[in-house]
Each structure stands twice: as C-alpha cells, then as structure tokens.
Amino acid sequence: MKKLIFFFIVSLFFIKGINAQKLPAFDADLGKKTVFGQEIRIPYLDVISYFGYIKEGSVPDEERGGKKYYYLYLWIPVAAPEIGIRMVSPIPPQLSPGKEDFKTSDYSDYFNERKKYFDTWISFERADLITNDSNFVANAKTTSWKMYAQNDDSNELPAQPSGKKYNSCMRITSDVNNSSKSLVMGLYRIGFTTYKTGDVQGSFIAQIGAVVKLPGIQIARDLESLKAAMDGK
Numbered sequence: 001m002k003k004l005i006f007f008f009i010v011s012l013f014f015i016k017g018i019n020a021q022k023l024p025a026f027d028a029d030l031g032k033k034t035v036f037g038q039e040i041r042i043p044y045l046d047v048i049s050y051f052g053y054i055k056e057g058s059v060p061d062e063e064r065g066g067k068k069y070y071y072l073y074l075w076i077p078v079a080a081p082e083i084g085i086r087m088v089s090p091i092p093p094q095l096s097p098g099k100e101d102f103k104t105s106d107y108s109d110y111f112n113e114r115k116k117y118f119d120t121w122i123s124f125e126r127a128d129l130i131t132n133d134s135n136f137v138a139n140a141k142t143t144s145w146k147m148y149a150q151n152d153d154s155n156e157l158p159a160q161p162s163g164k165k166y167n168s169c170m171r172i173t174s175d176v177n178n179s180s181k182s183l184v185m186g187l188y189r190i191g192f193t194t195y196k197t198g199d200v201q202g203s204f205i206a207q208i209g210a211v212v213k214l215p216g217i218q219i220a221r222d223l224e225s226l227k228a229a230m231d232g233k
C-alpha cells in the first residue's frame, strides 16, 4: 500500500511537471457553474492551434496607430455560441504541432529561434461579408470590419520568460439580439501584434476554441489560402 501511495504521489508530480511545460486547459465561459463556491468550467470541445514565427523585418499586413498588425483569417460556416481566442509567446518548449494543426513556413525555418518572444495583443473582428463566391478574395480585401473584442494581458496564461503575464486570452459569447456581437456565419479575422509599437519578432501559438464542433471552419494566414481551403482545394 505504501508503495502504491508513493507511486501515486510520484505520478502526480510527474504529470504536474509535464503540464507546467504546456498550456493550461482552454475552458469555455458557456456552461460555467459555481458549486460550493468553486468555479467549474468545461474545456472547449474543438481547439485549433496555429504555430507561427514573426521574423525580423517582416512586412505586417497592416499598420494601425503605429502598431504592426498581422492577421489570421477565419471562416465560420455556421452560427457559433461562443469562441475563445488565446495567444502565447514564445511557444512553450514541449508544444509541437499535431497533424490537425496549422504551422507557417517561418515557424519551421526559425525553429531554432523559437525562444524569442513578444508581448502579445489580440483582436477579433467580423467582416461585412458573408458570401463565398468567385469575388470573395477581392471583396474581403475592401470590406469593412467590426471590432468584437480585444485583449492585451491575461492572468490565466503562464508568464513570459520575463516573468510578466503578458500573454492574451479572451472569450466572445454570441449575442443573438445584437447583430454587432453575434457570431453569425461569416468571415472573421484575429489581429495580433505587440502591446508596444514597433517591430514584432518571435514565436507564437494562437488557439481558437469552440464549444461545439464547427464543421467546415477554416483558418489561414491570407485570404487566398482561406478561399482555397473553403473551396476544398
């Protein structure tokens, strides 16, 4: 029995040790309950991970207010009740892309420099565009965007190597009574940059969590790739 308890304690430390290198569970707001004063939350059923690296001198997708913005484009094919987005830099050492995950070529090219990091900042916007036709890419480039949410620092994510909790996390709950806050079918984009103005450089993992499986959900670094994925090419 003593041996068994010892084994159990050792296993517990072992599991804790592994998890410390990874990311905490990505829990949803939906279905959150308080039982005996303790908050109980369910992890997102579907989590898409995107591994990337922003290299020195990269040309951003856009410059707004002195900040260099990079975008991830997201096609949501059916109305979603809630979406969670988080971003961590640098990529924790034990994390590597799985078969279903996305990674950029810069992630592979700069694998040895993945310790470099930046103070993340994320935003979530929806395009005034819901049709997927042959003009999709051209229309998406000139469409206007509605800001849903933004986040700079989140306490629930591990600290950066500086010891500061500067990683980002947010959850957007669909409000069906408010067209500017509802997660209807359509084109969305996640903007990421750094809190400080200037160059963004380092590795990052971005994750998108959904409370239900969203068949046909697509994510890509540019609109052309997104369109190809939406068309099953």
Ligand SMILES: [Ca+2]
Binding pocket: 119, 120, 121, 151, 152, 153, 165, 166, 167, 168, 195
């Ligand atoms: Ca931050």
